[in-house]
Amino acid sequence: xEKEQFYYDxxxxxxxxxxxxxxxxxxxxxxxxxxxxxVAPGLLEFAGSDNAISWLSFGRxxxxxxxxxxxxxxxxxxxxxxxxxxxRLLKARMLSDLLSRIHFWGWQLIIVAAAITLPLGLSSxxxxxxxxxxxxxxxxxxxxxxxxxxxGTILKRRQRHIYVAIWFYIATFVTIAVxxxxxxxxxxxxxxxSYSVYAGxxxxxxxxxxxxxxxxxxxxxxxxxxxxxxxxxxxxxPVYSYRLSIIHFWTLIFLYIWxxxxxxxxxxxxxxxxxxxxxFSIMLIxxxxxxxxxxxxxxxxxxxxxxxxxxxxxxxxxxxGYGMSxxxxxxxxFKNLNAIGHYTDWIIGHVHIGTLSWNxxxxxxxVYWLATKLWKTELYSKKLANTHFLIGTIGILFYAIxxxxxxxxxxxxxxxxxxxxxxVYGNFLDTVTSIIPMYWxxxxxxxxxxxxxxxxxxxxxxxxxxxxxxxxxxxxAAPLKxxxxxxxxxxxIHSWLERRTVLFTILTxxxxxxxxxxxxxxxxxxxxxxxxxxxxxxxxxxxxEGRDLYIREGCNNCHSQMIRPFRSEVARYxxxxxxxxxxxxxxxxxxxxxxxxxxxxxxxxxxxxxxxxNWHFNHMLDPRSTSPGxxxxxxxxxxxxxxxxxxxxxxxxxxxxLGHPYSEEEIANARQSIATQAAGIVENLRQDxxxxxxxxxxxxxxxxxxxxxxxxxxxxxxxxxxxxAQN
Amino acid sequence: MEVIYITIGVSIIVAVLFFLxxxxxxxxxQYEDTYTPSVRMLFDDELVKPTKEKExx
Numbered sequence: 106x107e108k109e110q111f112y113y114d115x116x117x118x119x120x121x122x123x124x125x126x127x128x129x130x131x132x133x134x135x136x137x138x139x140x141x142x143x144v145a146p147g148l149l150e151f152a153g154s155d156n157a158i159s160w161l162s163f164g165r166x167x168x169x170x171x172x173x174x175x176x177x178x179x180x181x182x183x184x185x186x187x188x189x190x191x192x193r194l195l196k197a198r199m200l201s202d203l204l205s206r207i208h209f210w211g212w213q214l215i216i217v218a219a220a221i222t223l224p225l226g227l228s229s230x231x232x233x234x235x236x237x238x239x240x241x242x243x244x245x246x247x248x249x250x251x252x253x254x255x256x257g258t259i260l261k262r263r264q265r266h267i268y269v270a271i272w273f274y275i276a277t278f279v280t281i282a283v284x285x286x287x288x289x290x291x292x293x294x295x296x297x298x299s300y301s302v303y304a305g306x307x308x309x310x311x312x313x314x315x316x317x318x319x320x321x322x323x324x325x326x327x328x329x330x331x332x333x334x335x336x337x338x339x340x341x342x343p344v345y346s347y348r349l350s351i352i353h354f355w356t357l358i359f360l361y362i363w364x365x366x367x368x369x370x371x372x373x374x375x376x377x378x379x380x381x382x383x384x385f386s387i388m389l390i391x392x393x394x395x396x397x398x399x400x401x402x403x404x405x406x407x408x409x410x411x412x413x414x415x416x417x418x419x420x421x422x423x424x425x426g427y428g429m430s431x432x433x434x435x436x437x438x439f440k441n442l443n444a445i446g447h448y449t450d451w452i453i454g455h456v457h458i459g460t461l462s463w464n465x466x467x468x469x470x471x472v473y474w475l476a477t478k479l480w481k482t483e484l485y486s487k488k489l490a491n492t493h494f495l496i497g498t499i500g501i502l503f504y505a506i507x508x509x510x511x512x513x514x515x516x517x518x519x520x521x522x523x524x525x526x527x528x529v530y531g532n533f534l535d536t537v538t539s540i541i542p543m544y545w546x547x548x549x550x551x552x553x554x555x556x557x558x559x560x561x562x563x564x565x566x567x568x569x570x571x572x573x574x575x576x577x578x579x580x581x582a583a584p585l586k587x588x589x590x591x592x593x594x595x596x597x598i599h600s601w602l603e604r605r606t607v608l609f610t611i612l613t614x615x616x617x618x619x620x621x622x623x624x625x626x627x628x629x630x631x632x633x634x635x636x637x638x639x640x641x642x643x644x645x646x647x648x649x650e651g652r653d654l655y656i657r658e659g660c661n662n663c664h665s666q667m668i669r670p671f672r673s674e675v676a677r678y679x680x681x682x683x684x685x686x687x688x689x690x691x692x693x694x695x696x697x698x699x700x701x702x703x704x705x706x707x708x709x710x711x712x713x714x715x716x717x718x719n720w721h722f723n724h725m726l727d728p729r730s731t732s733p734g735x736x737x738x739x740x741x742x743x744x745x746x747x748x749x750x751x752x753x754x755x756x757x758x759x760x761x762x763l764g765h766p767y768s769e770e771e772i773a774n775a776r777q778s779i780a781t782q783a784a785g786i787v788e789n790l791r792q793d794x795x796x797x798x799x800x801x802x803x804x805x806x807x808x809x810x811x812x813x814x815x816x817x818x819x820x821x822x823x824x825x826x827x828x829x830a831q832n
Numbered sequence: 833m834e835v836i837y838i839t840i841g842v843s844i845i846v847a848v849l850f851f852l853x854x855x856x857x858x859x860x861x862q863y864e865d866t867y868t869p870s871v872r873m874l875f876d877d878e879l880v881k882p883t884k885e886k887e888x889x
Contacts, residue, residue: 267862341874362847
């Protein structure tokens with residue numbers, strides 16, 4: 106057959122490459138910053154300790170770090186590799202240059218929007234899905250653009266066989282679309298505030314169903330696709346076993362989507378759901394390790410090449426890291442190991458083995474190789490690339506190992522009892538201060554890793570300088586023979602119809618999913634079979650505002666609200682009352698749920714009534730005044746800011762429409778209710794002469810701190826109120 | 833805990849989608865050859881020096 110000549114779009118690959126490097130530096134820099142906040146909590150108080158800067162506090166920067174490295178760094182890196190390899194594997198230019206550009210700029214716009222809104226505290230608090238609803242809609246639109254571009258290219262391909270890498274890209278597109286839409290379903294109550302359509306336990310389940318699959322289908326499957334393209338390509342060896350890669354693909358995507366509940370072991374989630382998640386998580390080791398072995402064995406017989414090719418060195422460490430973290434994942438899903446690891450820094454170490462080595466090093470290797478292809482030259486300095494590799498690898502070890510030790514140390518300190526039945530480390534702070542040296546080492550490890558990355562950035566800039574640009578790369582290949590009978594090859598109507606059919610199918614699928622949801626959700630919400638606890642009531646308007654402040658400040662990044670049914674946990678958090686672990690019925694008015702995933706500070710689910718209002722006031726003003734050695738940020742702005750409760754009616758109406766029993770009268774009198782409750786708290790605060798001296802002449806009942814105190818004092822108290830009433 | 837029916841439902845839908853894709857790919861012969869694809873992807877289609885002809889002129 107006559108060969109056709111056509112051009113590969115190299116420019117879009119180059120754009121994603123620069124974005125990868127830029128956002129990689131930014132995202133890791135923010136990560137490093139928050140790592141240093143653990144050892145120097147006052148680091149960013151540039152305006153003086155009485156004047157902490159809200160948008161530089163840990164609770165707001167941590168989501169910025171996670172979103173930046175996941176969606177900006179790895180996202181752009183994956184798109185870079187996908188746009189390069191898809192065109193070559195399918196022997197076709199991307200479907201549409203316009204769609205490619207919309208995808209690129211649209212994605213960067215999301216990142217910029219995230220970088221602005223997250224430090225402002227406009228957050229839904231659900232991990233890796235913190236972006237508020239207007240941005241969520243934009244994300245979905247851009248994702249669909251990416252999907253149309255990808256699938257359209259597949260349809261106009263010149264290579265009948267679809268190589269396994271492309272399968273991984275398709276799975277990424279389909280699954281992320283479904284997960285993202287479902288997890289972010291929320292009822293907007295104002296421009297940048299919404300309430301999840303799910304409450305409490307349900308919200309937790311759907312969040313971790315999403316959260317785990319964000320790891321699976323955003324950080325794993327696209328990178329696996331890249332592995333199956335770039336490792337053989339750079340080693341110039343066929344993949345070890347193509348058959349294994351097919352099995353790897355189909356088993357991995359089938360098993361992964363069920364594993365989410367392992368993030369909720371021993372919580373208020375029903376036990377059968379926990380077990381379901383555990384079983385699938387453990388099975389996951391088989392496809393994961395199959396893939397790892399397939400990647401590593403591709404290099405069989407070319408290990409001499411690995412010594413000389415920095416790209417391959419990065420790949421070897423990356424794939425080994427993939428093996429490590431996919432071994433740990435199933436292990437951590439065993440309930441007895443999860444009981445130790447959950448809420449500790451073990452998880453942070455585990456995650457970073459995956460991200461720093463698997464994601465970071467795969468992308469680094471690809472960037473180095475693509476630079477030589479895109480600029481048609483040798484790498485500016487192989488030596489610098491090797492230095493990056495060395496520093497980066499040491500950085501990973503310095504990052505992860507101390508956190509493993511910190512995790513175990515803290516878990517064992519939490520659980521240690523004296524012979525008389527009291528906790529050895531009754532003061533939570535003892536378990537924090539003892540791991541500060543580990544936090545130092547982690548910060549050093551992170552610094553090393555970032556330095557390595559910056560060396561790469563320099564190397565690539567210099568390579569681009571010495572090279573020459575080919576924006577549209579000429580290639581030739583034979584067109585696909587149309588198999589179907591009747592129409593001649595290249596018949597426009599036929600191809601148009603074919604394309605249209607597939608697009609139609611995709612749109613129908615999305616429509617079915619959304620339609621199903623719209624019908625099912627309200628039905629499900631009517632009758633809840635979470636065991637209701639009669640004394641659990643909705644939050645008062647002031648408490649609700651306080652809760653929204655808790656979300657804005659990202660308190661859930663360090664404090665859990667989920668006391669597991671262990672002796673050590675009820676002893677520490679529930680006055681040693683074995684009945685007072687957290688129950689599902691306590692969370693039915695929690696939208697979103699705020700269980701958290703890490704205890705950098707203590708659990709706060711039974712905080713209500715534990716300390717007086719003045720303690721909370723002073724603690725927010727300066728945590729170290731009430732808790733010496735604390736690493737919590739100061740929240741001085743809460744004391745200065747006036748509470749903006751102008752949206753309270755819309756909030757209550759929104760929640761009422763989701764089933765919270767707020768009467769019309771309560772909604773109408775919300776502001777009165779806020780004023781009354783706030784006055785009561787200020788009355789309590791005035792019992793402290795220091796408070797009267799410093800704030801006595803100020804209008805304190807209108808400040809944000811009062812709402813937050815109202816919420817904190819309410820936490821976990823309803824269930825106790827019910828018991829007192831019964832007695 | 834009704835939401836678990838949604839997540840399981842959606843999980844099944846996604847799994848079925850993948851299963852259908854799997855059947856379709858098998859039927860269209862995607863997996864009949866498990867050797868050639870792994871070698872084919874190693875070859876480049878790029879015409880390395882597209883500007884050379886012009887230079888000769």
